[in-house]
Amino acid sequence: MDSGARGSTRDLRTLVARMRQIVGDGWVYTDAHELRTYESDGLLQYHAVPAAAVLPGSAQETAAVVRACAEAGVPWVARGAGSGLSGGALPVPDGVLIVMSRMKRILDVDLENQRVCVEPGVTNASVSAAVAPGFFYPPDPSSQIVCSIGGNVAENSGGAHCFKYGFTTNYVTGLELVLPDGELVQIGGKALDPPGYDLLGAFVGSEGTLGVATKVWLRIVPSPETVRTLVAFFDSTRDAGQAVSEIVQAGIVPGAIEMMDQLAIEAAEPMARAGFPVGRRAALLVELDGAARECETRFEEVTAICARCGSDDVRVARDSAERDRFWKARKAAFPAMGRISPNYFVQDGVIPRTKLPEVLARIEQLAGEYGLIVANVFHAGDGNLHPLVCFDSMIDGQAQAAEELSGKILEACLAVGGSITGEHGVGVDKKKHMPKMFSEPDLDCFQRLRCAFDPQGLANPTKVMPTPRLCGEVPGPYRQHPLEAAGLAERF
Amino acid sequence: MRPGSIEEASVAMRELGAAGRAMRVRGGGTKRGWTSVACEVELETSGLAEIVEHNEGDFTAVVQAGVRLAAAQAQFARAGQMLALDPPLSGDGGEPAATIGGVVATADSGPLRHRYGGVRDLVLGVTVVLSDGTVAKAGGRVIKNVAGYDLGKLFAGSHGTLGLIASVSLRLHPLPATHATVQAQGDDAAALAGAAARLAALPLEADCLDLSWAGGTGSLLMRYSGPTAAARAGETTVFLGELGLADADVTEDDDALWATQRAAQRRDDGGVVVKVSAPPSQTGAVLAAVEALGGQVVSRPALGLAWVSLAPDDDLGERVERLRAALAGAALTVQDGAAHVAARWPAPAPAALQVMQRIKARFDPARICAPGTFVGGS
Numbered sequence: 001m002d003s004g005a006r007g008s009t010r011d012l013r014t015l016v017a018r019m020r021q022i023v024g025d026g027w028v029y030t031d032a033h034e035l036r037t038y039e040s041d042g043l044l045q046y047h048a049v050p051a052a053a054v055l056p057g058s059a060q061e062t063a064a065v066v067r068a069c070a071e072a073g074v075p076w077v078a079r080g081a082g083s084g085l086s087g088g089a090l091p092v093p094d095g096v097l098i099v100m101s102r103m104k105r106i107l108d109v110d111l112e113n114q115r116v117c118v119e120p121g122v123t124n125a126s127v128s129a130a131v132a133p134g135f136f137y138p139p140d141p142s143s144q145i146v147c148s149i150g151g152n153v154a155e156n157s158g159g160a161h162c163f164k165y166g167f168t169t170n171y172v173t174g175l176e177l178v179l180p181d182g183e184l185v186q187i188g189g190k191a192l193d194p195p196g197y198d199l200l201g202a203f204v205g206s207e208g209t210l211g212v213a214t215k216v217w218l219r220i221v222p223s224p225e226t227v228r229t230l231v232a233f234f235d236s237t238r239d240a241g242q243a244v245s246e247i248v249q250a251g252i253v254p255g256a257i258e259m260m261d262q263l264a265i266e267a268a269e270p271m272a273r274a275g276f277p278v279g280r281r282a283a284l285l286v287e288l289d290g291a292a293r294e295c296e297t298r299f300e301e302v303t304a305i306c307a308r309c310g311s312d313d314v315r316v317a318r319d320s321a322e323r324d325r326f327w328k329a330r331k332a333a334f335p336a337m338g339r340i341s342p343n344y345f346v347q348d349g350v351i352p353r354t355k356l357p358e359v360l361a362r363i364e365q366l367a368g369e370y371g372l373i374v375a376n377v378f379h380a381g382d383g384n385l386h387p388l389v390c391f392d393s394m395i396d397g398q399a400q401a402a403e404e405l406s407g408k409i410l411e412a413c414l415a416v417g418g419s420i421t422g423e424h425g426v427g428v429d430k431k432k433h434m435p436k437m438f439s440e441p442d443l444d445c446f447q448r449l450r451c452a453f454d455p456q457g458l459a460n461p462t463k464v465m466p467t468p469r470l471c472g473e474v475p476g477p478y479r480q481h482p483l484e485a486a487g488l489a490e491r492f
Numbered sequence: 493m494r495p496g497s498i499e500e501a502s503v504a505m506r507e508l509g510a511a512g513r514a515m516r517v518r519g520g521g522t523k524r525g526w527t528s529v530a531c532e533v534e535l536e537t538s539g540l541a542e543i544v545e546h547n548e549g550d551f552t553a554v555v556q557a558g559v560r561l562a563a564a565q566a567q568f569a570r571a572g573q574m575l576a577l578d579p580p581l582s583g584d585g586g587e588p589a590a591t592i593g594g595v596v597a598t599a600d601s602g603p604l605r606h607r608y609g610g611v612r613d614l615v616l617g618v619t620v621v622l623s624d625g626t627v628a629k630a631g632g633r634v635i636k637n638v639a640g641y642d643l644g645k646l647f648a649g650s651h652g653t654l655g656l657i658a659s660v661s662l663r664l665h666p667l668p669a670t671h672a673t674v675q676a677q678g679d680d681a682a683a684l685a686g687a688a689a690r691l692a693a694l695p696l697e698a699d700c701l702d703l704s705w706a707g708g709t710g711s712l713l714m715r716y717s718g719p720t721a722a723a724r725a726g727e728t729t730v731f732l733g734e735l736g737l738a739d740a741d742v743t744e745d746d747d748a749l750w751a752t753q754r755a756a757q758r759r760d761d762g763g764v765v766v767k768v769s770a771p772p773s774q775t776g777a778v779l780a781a782v783e784a785l786g787g788q789v790v791s792r793p794a795l796g797l798a799w800v801s802l803a804p805d806d807d808l809g810e811r812v813e814r815l816r817a818a819l820a821g822a823a824l825t826v827q828d829g830a831a832h833v834a835a836r837w838p839a840p841a842p843a844a845l846q847v848m849q850r851i852k853a854r855f856d857p858a859r860i861c862a863p864g865t866f867v868g869g870s
Contacts, residue, residue, distance in 0.1 A: 202645060294720045351634065438640055
């Protein structure tokens with residue numbers, strides 16, 4: 001059907017024909033039934049069917065497709081594995097969905113330089129697999145078996161281990177990009193600090209609004225000599241939070257510190273069978289990794305701190321099987337919610353770690369006001385909360401109440417100086433909350449960057465920004481500064 | 493020009509922008525030798541000198557641009573914390589005048605980058621003032637945040653060409669109580685580089701790994717921190733022995749060793765310092781090129797970064813070009829002594845440069861922010 005402002009049906013037909021020439025007939029889908037596969041990403045409450053889905057097989061094909069979209073003035077959205085949790089890969093109804101899943105080659109494993117070069121469709125877990133056992137790739141979103149590196153780059157994905165190891169942005173040393181005008185550009189490579197503005201830093205986490213990556217150079221690191229894992233149970237989340245603070249204050253940087261509250265423990269245990277005692281108010285999973293000698297010394301300190309902060313039940317994983325069970329309980333918390341609630345929303349707020357007791361109390365209070373259940377699991381080291389807001393969509397008004405409650409939880413995070421998203425991204429889901437975190441001049445400043453990359457506004461146009469914005473012209477023709485006229489300066 | 497607040501800075505920038513007067517930001521004035529381009533106006537940040545927040549329990553801080561890094565570190569240290577950035581704090585070994593704003597704007601780094609990353613990895617958020625007076629912030633004050641574009645990284649290392657960095661929020665780390673450094677000497681550059689590469693591939697979790705080389709001899713230094721630092725350093729001496737570096741020894745009172753490494757990144761005697769950015773496996777080639785050229789170098793071998801220092805000479809420009817030719821594929825940027833060298837910056841790929849120029853045009857439409865001081869020259 002005619003899509004109105006963006007272009008006519010006839011223009012779209014021309015574009016589809018052009019794209020078939022570029023990638024081959026078999027890699028362009030326009031049939032409504034085929035397109036249904038792509039109507040949502042990992043956030044299922046949003047869906048939209050694109051005009052066409054195209055699966056390029058190379059960087060050149062990707063560039064040609066993007067260029068064709070630019071020439072036709074048709075918006076496009078890039079999609080990786082579709083496991084994102086903010087609707088970042090939600091299609092634009094009258095646009096093109098560029099699916100990167102065919103580009104999944106590992107191009108270069110360079111252990112000497114501790115770099116790997118991959119195509120964007122490569123899964124996160126297969127990067128570590130390619131460099132094991134001597135090395136690994138630290139960012140480990142919980143979807144790591146399926147999620148793609150291209151998607152990780154777009155979202156600046158984190159994971160359970162980022163308190164110690166950092167996020168995707170700390171590991172990308174180079175990108176080959178297709179810019180929204182269809183130009184193919186390489187920035188960085190194997191070396192750090194490429195000359196000029198930090199375009200890598202600007203691009204990673206830009207949620208598909210500045211272009212699409214066709215090649216990614218990643219830094220890998222030596223695998224830790226030892227991993228030690230324990231889980232400690234507490235009678236209050238406050239005590240568990242105190243243990244986290246004392247561990248960090250002692251100068252210990254655990255590979256991971258994860259917390260689960262009572263509801264999360266109760267939901268996860270029947271599924272994970274990790275032997276977690278149902279009824280305890282908080283479980284703290286602490287994992288230390290690194291050099292063996294340092295790890296052993298620090299692990300004793302952590303055990304002592306947990307006991308001092310009120311845990312009478314500290315369990316040290318005796319072997320990797322037990323470690324896996326501990327982690328299974330933590331990771332089961334999300335899927336297990338499905339057993340106690342027909343539906344749930346996952347939030348992704350961040351708070352300063354010291355505000356944990358205050359914010360948890362506030363969440364409990366809000367849940368009471370709305371008459372809904374909220375379970376909490378979080379990356380306690382970096383204050384990234386994942387409240388699971390439970391509801392039943394069959395009960396009239398409950399989905400809406402849960403949505404409202406989720407918003408209030410984010411407001412509680414912002415009230416203590418936090419953020420609306422720690423690792424899931426803004427996407428379409430949280431863009432309405434952006435003005436609560438950023439002022440109009442802040443948003444205008446973001447838009448300047450977007451316009452520098454995408455003046456036509458065609459790359460993932462309906463995401464991140466709360467309201468649609470156009471790019472003005474860059475003011476005036478270029479005026480040469482007197483210093484440049486005098487030959488003393490170049491154009492910067 | 494010396495604004496006393498961000499509001500005053502906004503007014504000043506707007507007026508300079510409207511008048512089209514070229515300006516440059518000045519912090520501690522320790523990197524004046526990094527550019528030879530004159531600017532009509534200097535905007536000093538010494539009036540923006542407040543540590544706005546130090547959230548001890550959260551290991552974060554918000555610091556205005558004009559705060560001296562040394563002063564901020566002193567405050568953090570009282571809580572047993574540090575900002576894990578240790579670039580040289582002066583150009584001449586004198587007063588440690590480098591400011592937070594200057595360090596962030598130049599993305600300068602020191603030995604601690606080995607473990608903690610660089611400026612880009614430690615800046616959580618930024619407040620900037622643009623040449624139309626816009627005051628905008630990006631990022632946040634928490635250590636994990638993906639809301640909005642990461643303009644902190646864009647402004648870090650932008651050398652004042654996009655606008656004024658007025659304040660930054662930073663991630664802090666525990667200040668280690670104990671240190672130990674392993675040091676080994678050698679006169680075979682390839683062997684030193686090879687040993688460093690072997691160490692870099694092991695999960696040692698050292699704080700720093702440096703090489704230095706001058707006049708046919710050099711050393712390898714590796715620093716550990718924490719309760720087991722000395723024991724781990726001792727283990728490393730054994731490992732280095734197996735690699736043929738027999739005389740490695742351990743120093744626990746090691747601050748002076750690292751001060752020397754930092755100081756070697758600067759010179760103020762009319763010579764030149766060139767920062768080399770290359771894949772880590774090029775470390776041996778960098779040392780060899782420096783040896784051939786008769787200079788000295790401090791290298792961070794796991795990072796692939798090195799600072800090559802050339803003494804005053806009649807043909808410094810030509811020697812820098814010889815270094816560039818010898819290290820084709822590496823990016824060489826002149827820091828101290830820019831006036832002696834025609835091409836301060838390496839040339840980025842033309843397509844990447846175009847993107848940078850478009851960013852410059854959007855953020856600084858008046859084109860008053862340090863025109864001529866950044867990448868884009870021949």
